Amino acid sequence: MIVLAAHGTRDPAGAVVVAELAGLVRSRGVPVRVAYADVREPDVTTVLDSLGGRPAVVVPAFLAAGYHVRADIPAQVAASGHPAVTVAAPLGPAAELLDVACLRLRAAGYRQGDTVLLAAAGSSDDRALADVRRAARAMAARLETPVRIGYAATASPTVAEVAEVAREAGGRVAVASWLLAPGLFQRRVQDSGADVVADPLGAHPRVADLVLRRYFTALADAA
Structure with a gap:
């Protein structure tokens, strides 16, 4: 069971x-x-x-x-x-989740050359944030492009803050959702102002x- x-x-x-x-x-x-x-x-x-x-x-x-x-x-x-x-x-973090996160990102409209942001829930536990950093590094290797991190709550910087900085640098911003399901955190990700926002892993x-x-x-x- x-x-x-x-x-x-x-x-x-x-x-x-x-x-x-x-x-x-x-x-x-x-x-x-x-x-x-x-x-x-x-x-x-x-x-x-x-x-x-x-x-x-x-x-x-x-x-x-x-x-x-x-x-x-x-x-x-x-x-x-x-x-x-x-x-x-x-x-x-696990390979299966990265498979799905990249699939969702591409389905949302990600194009090579976009600035990529991984949006996670956030935590006050440094070990949890280290897990998110590992996921971002693994996604960067898969997409062959740098992946920045933003948080929907608790930790910083926020998704919206990272997206704003990336937009000011020029080009499109694509956000991969490191969330399992819809809810408040995903709504914050969707409201980040990014050009592309992927669905949760689901x-x-x-x-x-x-x-x-x-x-x-x-x-x-x-x-």
Whole structure:
């Protein structure tokens, strides 16, 4: 059993994407329940309590290992008292996510020569920001162009600030979304003033591949 633990958003479209991602994973033969670390219900504790002690792997559906991954999710797991639960590594950064981010960017209209900006959620945890920097370097290697970083919240510089500086330098600005689902952060990215703004990663088969990879790796490590 996978407990797919997402951030949570008040935007119904965000919850739909998480449910669709869970459905993609479920269609590959592994049972999945959705939980949220914040904002929405049910939380991880509630979902684990509902399993009746059946073994579970909590897969954090986060693109960087920030506070929710390092503190909230482990605390919610501990509060459940579940006797057989393993917490997998978060989704990002990983090659599967970069595949989808580049695909979304090109689908949005990115052209060679555009200034590229990677838009991430942001975090107060330096380790999470290091994950974003790794993702930006990997994307730069794939696109063969420098990739700047902007944040939708918490960290700086903001997406809008980086986009403004890039526009002043001339040429088009294309923003790749390092977000899983629609919500407040994606709206801030869309309002950045960039010429091209990609959709969030969403419920893509490659993201489902990664969820399963995290699940099977966690099972192997716990054996």
